[in-house]
Amino acid sequence: MASREKTENIRNKIIEAADNLLYHKGYNLMSFSDIADASGIPRGNLNYHFKTKDEVLSAVIDYRVEKMGDMLQDWQANIPTALERLKRFAKIPVNEIENVRRYGCPMGSLNTELGKVQPDLKSLSRMQFDVFREWLIEQFKMLVSDQKAKEFAMHLLVRTQGLATMTHVYNDSSLLVREVEKIYSWLESQEYE
Amino acid sequence: MASREKTENIRNKIIEAADNLLYHKGYNLMSFSDIADASGIPRGNLNYHFKTKDEVLSAVIDYRVEKMGDMLQDWQANIPTALERLKRFAKIPVNEIENVRRYGCPMGSLNTELGKVQPDLKSLSRMQFDVFREWLIEQFKMLVSDQKAKEFAMHLLVRTQGLATMTHVYNDSSLLVREVEKIYSWLESQEYE
DNA sequence: GTCTATATGAAGATAGAC
């Protein structure tokens, strides 16, 4: 149906606008008016598509999770070795360097904001990390024991989050580059069975 | 003067209550009413001591910076070697493990929240990091070249922030312990001149 | 200096016209 398709388009416009605002302003400072302005959808009409702000967040998380899943599948298909795939992961912040400098990590900063006092929304937000975490474990499993794979996957997430946070604190993209190089060295130096 | 002393006491009560709320709820969700309830100071009276919410934040940051500076001075006086002092720093999250699990790092989470869209408040909040950063550089300077000292100081901050963020995301204190042990190994393995 | 009462504004959410 054409009308249903149109509704879907509107929904997607809203989600994409909210996705950016969430990254650039954070959840608590993102208002429906902001979304209306950014998406071009009239203020009141938003509430037809999403009754509450929580529902908007939920839709954005689903959207992000799907997009990231697709990306990881693509890497799985097109990057030959696990080590190279891990390096590809570690490179994400370099590709997003200007955004990281200005806004931090979109997943980490959202979790940090919601984790304090909005536990339901935090659980939603954590799903973003689960996607990467499970994929990283699979990659490391091709290189080390299952036990070590879990540990290394978390360690990689720790270092990525840390560099994003500190790059943001000090507005310093050279720090980001240096820390990613350190991660590369670490990945290459592991004694894989 | 007794009355002036009393005013100071009230100010300090407000600051300490706001310090906790800022950590537990974040800046944007912390209201004057929250501070009034937590400190026992009547709602309206707060605005005599602090005209705006920004002023409260500023006072809390000053308070934190002073407290942390005292702590670092104490370490400097009472812990004999630079390596031991660095390990003492790395141990902070272990001592605060329950808080980190529930609320993340008080400095990192505040910077992340304010950094997106409140640049003036972000500058204030970054002062917390400056205290540690400068102290860490001094410690590393006793062990490596000046250039390396800056790099290592930031690297230590990166790893500390990363472990705090991920411990918070997954509510997982065993991750925190494991990552601090890794930092210990790293500190001990450096080839110092 | 302390506190009450209130002004003011902005947000999320809803009712109902088209």
Add this chain to the structure above:
DNA sequence: GTCTATCTTCATATAGAC
């Protein structure tokens, strides 16, 4: 389905009595 107008709530901040 779309959108306007509005209700309600809650925040910061202020005016002014005590």
